Amino acid sequence: MGRQPCCEKVGLKKGPWTAEEDQKLVAFLLSHGHCCWRLVPKLAGLLRCGKSCRLRWTNYLRPDLKRGLLSDDEEKLVIDLHSQLGNRWSKIAARLPGRTDNEIKNHWNTHIRKKLKKMGLDPVTHQPVAASRADPLQDPQQDPHCDGKASSQESAGYGTGASAEEEALTSAEPKQGATCSASTASAVSPSPCSSSSASASASAATPGGADVDWPDPLDLFQVDAIIDMDWASILSGSGGGGDIGVDLFDQCSDVGFDQEVWM
DNA sequence: AAACGAATCAACCGCATGTCT
DNA sequence: CAGACATGCGGTTGATTCGTT
Known part of the structure; x- marks a missing residue:
């Protein structure tokens, strides 16, 4: 038996990310962190594969990124x-x-x-x-x-x-x-020095140049705590994630998702 | 101003690796 | 131990931007 593809490619969007997609991904990751990347696009409402989301986040949207040429x-x-x-x-x-x-x-x-x-x-x-x-x-x-x-x-x-x-x-x-680095814990650890530049460059590089309503930089500092607490609530449907958690837990049950992992 | 080529960089692809059962 | 799976990594591609003619 061959290896399964990282995601079902049918119906998934490819190519440059739009401002709207960026916004969805950032908003989702900042409020919930990420558990497994395969679920992120579903939970964030994106027609992208998890791999693509991870790449976009780590290479571009992460708030602790410096931009510009290397010194x-x-x-x-x-x-x-x-x-x-x-x-x-x-x-x-x-x-x-x-x-x-x-x-x-x-x-x-x-x-x-x-x-x-x-x-x-x-x-x-x-x-x-x-x-x-x-x-x-x-x-x-x-x-x-x-x-x-x-x-x-x-x-x-x-x-x-x-x-x-x-x-x-x-x-x-x-x-x-x-x-x-790309470790799970650090992926959403922001640093105060670069959140604004990340926001600026992200919107600047967005196709069409559309501005994105980026979260308040102060919010970024709450992410680590959110990672610890929010996946349980979102997946159980009882927390800030609201209905999305319940729906998606149902949706994800067919891909071998185990709710207890996140509890 | 237009055409062309070079340079740049975001994003994709496939393989490697680590973890779990 | 082997197989399945998720994630990470490095190489490559292709669209866009920039510079030159």
Whole structure:
């Protein structure tokens, strides 16, 4: 038997998120947190798969995200971490508070790689190109379409050597970025520094430029407590979620949802 | 002003990993 | 231990924006 798809793709919306969808997702996650992503779109009233919701939240809507270009310090840190960890973007992102793996990956591919090349360094090995590559014309990274294969092979190479190093790194340094990692508990932990910028950029980047009525930033600080308490009430239908909890618990029973998990 | 190519970045896809039964 | 499932991760794609001619 094959693996089940992450969601039923029939009738699900794809492509760029609208302001309305963003608003629904943010409003839902801020008031309820998330239990399992597969249920989030149903509970939030979105025609998206859970995966898509998670991605949108972690990469774009999370209130603790910084926006804008990486600072010089951040960029240096990324380069340094990349030299140690390879293409483990999530590990790198965990060290940069408010940055996402996707953002760092994009920044690496568009900016840093070029910079390193200009400096005569191989962006993969971080060694001078002459030393690491005999024939620059054969450089597979000149062709973006070959790049993926090259980098995945190379990152596999990193993978063999990086784990011990990575563990040392992880244990040695204070996890400043841990609050921004993708762990369940931290996913909705806001920081005061960036909620407004997240709101601004989210609405700015919304297709059509429509403004969104974002929640008061002060509300963001209540989310952790909400996560602890509100899923039980929403799913039992007795709490702030109102009817939605009852309806959706019924709906979700057919996907193996166990109410007791959230009680 | 229009056309074109390059650059950027949000979003998707498929696989890997972790957890539970 | 094996299978099922949910989530996370990294690579890639494609739409949009920007810069140049």
